[in-house]
Amino acid sequence: MLGPGIAWYLGVGSAVFAIGTAGVMLRRNPLIMLLALELMLNGANLVLIAFARGHGSLDGQVFALAVMAVAAAEAVVGLGLVVAMARRKIEIDVDLLSRLRK
Amino acid sequence: MSAGNILVWIVWIAAAASCLGSALAVVLLRNALFAALALIGNLVSLAVFYLLLSAEFVAAAQVLVYAGAVMVMFLFVIAYVGWDRDIAWTGGPSWQTLGGVLTAVALLAQLLVVIALEATNQLAHAKHVSASFGDPASIGRLFLSNHLLAFEVISIVLLVAAIGGVILGAQSRRRRTGGRR
Numbered sequence: 516m517l518g519p520g521i522a523w524y525l526g527v528g529s530a531v532f533a534i535g536t537a538g539v540m541l542r543r544n545p546l547i548m549l550l551a552l553e554l555m556l557n558g559a560n561l562v563l564i565a566f567a568r569g570h571g572s573l574d575g576q577v578f579a580l581a582v583m584a585v586a587a588a589e590a591v592v593g594l595g596l597v598v599a600m601a602r603r604k605i606e607i608d609v610d611l612l613s614r615l616r617k
Numbered sequence: 618m619s620a621g622n623i624l625v626w627i628v629w630i631a632a633a634a635s636c637l638g639s640a641l642a643v644v645l646l647r648n649a650l651f652a653a654l655a656l657i658g659n660l661v662s663l664a665v666f667y668l669l670l671s672a673e674f675v676a677a678a679q680v681l682v683y684a685g686a687v688m689v690m691f692l693f694v695i696a697y698v699g700w701d702r703d704i705a706w707t708g709g710p711s712w713q714t715l716g717g718v719l720t721a722v723a724l725l726a727q728l729l730v731v732i733a734l735e736a737t738n739q740l741a742h743a744k745h746v747s748a749s750f751g752d753p754a755s756i757g758r759l760f761l762s763n764h765l766l767a768f769e770v771i772s773i774v775l776l777v778a779a780i781g782g783v784i785l786g787a788q789s790r791r792r793r794t795g796g797r798r
Contacts, residue, residue, distance in 0.1 A: 516743040518625030522736035524666060526729060527633050531640050531659070533725035538644035540717030546649045546695055550656050553687075554640055557663055568670040571744030576672050576751055577759050577767075583675075583682060584771045588778035590687050594694045595785035601698045 516568070524565035532558030545600075545609050549593045556586045629669060636662040650700040653691050660684040672751040 531554055538551025560579045567575025600607060635658060642655035660683050667676035732740070749755055760768050 517619075517622050518629050518669060520736070520741060521743055522732050522740045523629070523633075524670065525732045525740070527636060527666070529725060529728035529732065530637055531663075533721045533728070534637070534640040534644055536724055537717055537721035540720060541644065541714060544649060546691070546698065547643070547652050550643050550649075550652050550691070553656060553683075554643055554659065557660065557683075561663055561666055564667055564670050564672045564675060567672070568746070569740060569743050571746050571750070573751065573755055573759050574763075576675050576756060577764050579672075579675050580678060580756070580760075581764075581767055581771055583678060584775060587682065587687050588774050590690060591778045591782040592785070594690060595782040597694055597698060599785045607698055 521565050521569040524568075525562055528558045528561035528565065530558070531555075531561065534558075543608050543610055545593070545597050545607060545612075548609065549590060549597075552589070552593075553586060556582055556589075625669065628665065632662045632665040632669070635659075636666070648700055649695050649698075650692070653688060653695055656691075657684050657688050660688070670751075671746060674751055674753045674756050 535551045535554030535556075535558060538554060539548050542548050542551065560582050563575045563579045563582070567573060567579075597607065600612075605611060639655045639658040639662065643652045643659065646652045646655060660679060664676040664679045664684075667673075667679060
């Protein structure tokens with residue numbers, strides 16, 4: 516395998532995952548929380564594909580595609596919630612959504 | 618080191634720099650529109666990593682589905698909601714900020730320690746793979762044989778999410794037009 520070994524890819528994937536974690540915990544805008552969530556999923560995807568290459572098995576790549584589909588589903592529901600908040604004139608701030616019903 | 622090896626290292630370092638930089642930009646930028654654009658950069662640099670790991674089909678799907686379709690949806694919603702709202706950090710170094718940063722740093726530290734411990738043992742020897750590793754034909758064959766159940770479950774998940782999105786949008790419209798309770 517040319518270039519850096521598998522461990523380097525795992526390190527970058529872990530760093531992206533950790534940055535995404537920080538984003539989910541620090542930001543209050545649900546749009547940016549969703550973006551940071553996508554970062555976490557993509558960090559995990561990179562690790563999956565790196566392990567697939569390391570073990571010489573395609574199962575990791577198949578599962579990465581599955582994660583991609585689940586991320587799309589999660590984005591649809593999350594963005595639907597944000598649009599519903601905007602339509603009901605609720606301020607876009609997750610701290611105001613601490614209860615499901617008022 | 619051969620010339621090809623050096624070339625791959627250069628591409629890898631460029632991709633890693635843009636990947637980590639754009640990931641930090643997603644978290645740190647105040648403007649949601651710019652954060653979404655930074656996430657597109659992150660997705661593209663991850664696609665470069667996928668190409669280096671001989672996952673050609675996943676790289677193509679990443680650019681088409683993720684950086685294309687999903688991010689266009691994000692940008693539409695950001696344009697609808699408005700990106701100039703001034704909601705950024707939780708405000709100063711409160712316990713919430715401190716806890717978030719500490720959690721992320723602890724997570725990263727333990728992941729890196731585990732990877733470093735295994736870096737010279739198991740992770741050092743990547744298997745040799747054939748030229749057809751990661752091409753659409755072999756992935757499709759695997760999806761329709763070994764992982765058929767997962768494939769069907771994913772389609773149901775996507776269908777349910779689409780219906781849920783429609784219901785969320787329709788409900789708020791009915792509430793707006795027909796009197797508030």
